[in-house]
Amino acid sequence: MGRTSITLGGVHLNSTVTNASGPRSATREELLELSAAHSGAVVFKSCNPTGLESPDNLKNPGVDYYAALARDLAPKGTVVWGSVVGVTEEEIIEVAKRLDQAGAKIIELNLADDFVANSVGPFKSIDRLKALLRRVRAAIGAVIAVKVPPSVPRDQAQAIAAVFKETGVAVAVCANDLPKGLEFDLAQGCVKAPRGALSQTHAFYLAGGGALDVVAVGGVGSGSEAYLAHLTGAKAVQVGSALIKEGVGAIARIDRELDALLAQHGKSSVSEIIGKVAFV
Numbered sequence: 001m002g003r004t005s006i007t008l009g010g011v012h013l014n015s016t017v018t019n020a021s022g023p024r025s026a027t028r029e030e031l032l033e034l035s036a037a038h039s040g041a042v043v044f045k046s047c048n049p050t051g052l053e054s055p056d057n058l059k060n061p062g063v064d065y066y067a068a069l070a071r072d073l074a075p076k077g078t079v080v081w082g083s084v085v086g087v088t089e090e091e092i093i094e095v096a097k098r099l100d101q102a103g104a105k106i107i108e109l110n111l112a113d114d115f116v117a118n119s120v121g122p123f124k125s126i127d128r129l130k131a132l133l134r135r136v137r138a139a140i141g142a143v144i145a146v147k148v149p150p151s152v153p154r155d156q157a158q159a160i161a162a163v164f165k166e167t168g169v170a171v172a173v174c175a176n177d178l179p180k181g182l183e184f185d186l187a188q189g190c191v192k193a194p195r196g197a198l199s200q201t202h203a204f205y206l207a208g209g210g211a212l213d214v215v216a217v218g219g220v221g222s223g224s225e226a227y228l229a230h231l232t233g234a235k236a237v238q239v240g241s242a243l244i245k246e247g248v249g250a251i252a253r254i255d256r257e258l259d260a261l262l263a264q265h266g267k268s269s270v271s272e273i274i275g276k277v278a279f280v
């Protein structure tokens with residue numbers, strides 16, 4: 001097993017580095033290219049039951065398209081990581097079920113988008129969130145991940161993490177919103193900052209108390225950015241903008257850079273650094 005392999009929500013991933021849902025991961029061609037270029041998981045574009053023409057960022061051909069692709073990729077050993085949106089709880093459950101039946105190992109509920117916030121409103125109350133997640137949990141066998149809106153206040157991380165644990169959500173996909181200009185030293189594994197949660201990812205890592213896996217998304221374009229995300233609690237990282245800029249090779253490059261940094265700092269596995277950030 002390589003230095004950058006990990007178990008996420010109980011699913012083995014050859015690398016902690018994956019694409020983020022959407023960027024260069026919306027069409028069959030793009031997703032096949034991603035799975036050929038990298039042995040880690042492949043995250044699908046968010047989809048709803050019948051497809052969307054708008055909003056632009058959620059334009060998709062509907063779940064049938066992605067379920068067919070999951071049926072092709074899963075038997076070949078690719079870890080398929082689906083992503084779900086909907087305007088009702090029923091839509092979310094229907095799409096999650098279809099992806100589950102097609103062989104997706106991880107199903108990410110994209111509850112971070114305004115499209116879902118303005119219809120289902122899962123974060124309007126703890127009870128609403130709990131009710132939705134209980135229904136999804138009862139309907140599918142795959143690992144459930146929830147993409148958390150970046151706007152969720154840090155002081156709610158504890159209560160939301162408790163709901164995830166109670167309802168069987170194993171993975172929180174959180175914003176990697178570290179302070180701008182944060183000074184850090186990877187060799188020492190430390191940051192120059194007051195003690196406390198450094199990002200939404202870090203807040204959920206701390207709130208999860210070891211019982212919740214956290215994935216960082218946002219601003220990861222290099223091995224050192226991935227390393228820092230891991231130090232602040234991420235078990236995996238998702239790459240969006242760098243993939244658009246650089247093409248499919250970005251994922252393997254970041255994985256190689258992360259691997260080299262781990263070796264340089266005497267780590268035999270990425271697991272040794274997760275959440276281990278120190279403060280000076």
Ligand SMILES: Cc1cc2nc3c(=O)[nH]c(=O)nc-3n(C[C@H](O)[C@H](O)[C@H](O)COP(=O)(O)O)c2cc1C
Nearest residue numbers: 020021022023045046110217218219220239240241
């Ligand atoms: C063109 C584009 C399409 C996106 N589509 C989705 C999507 O379908 N589902 C989703 O959860 N996020 C979507 N996102 C957000 C990304 O998954 C990611 O959270 C965001 O780009 C931040 O990561 P980055 O800083 O590496 O770009 C999209 C982003 C972009 C730029």
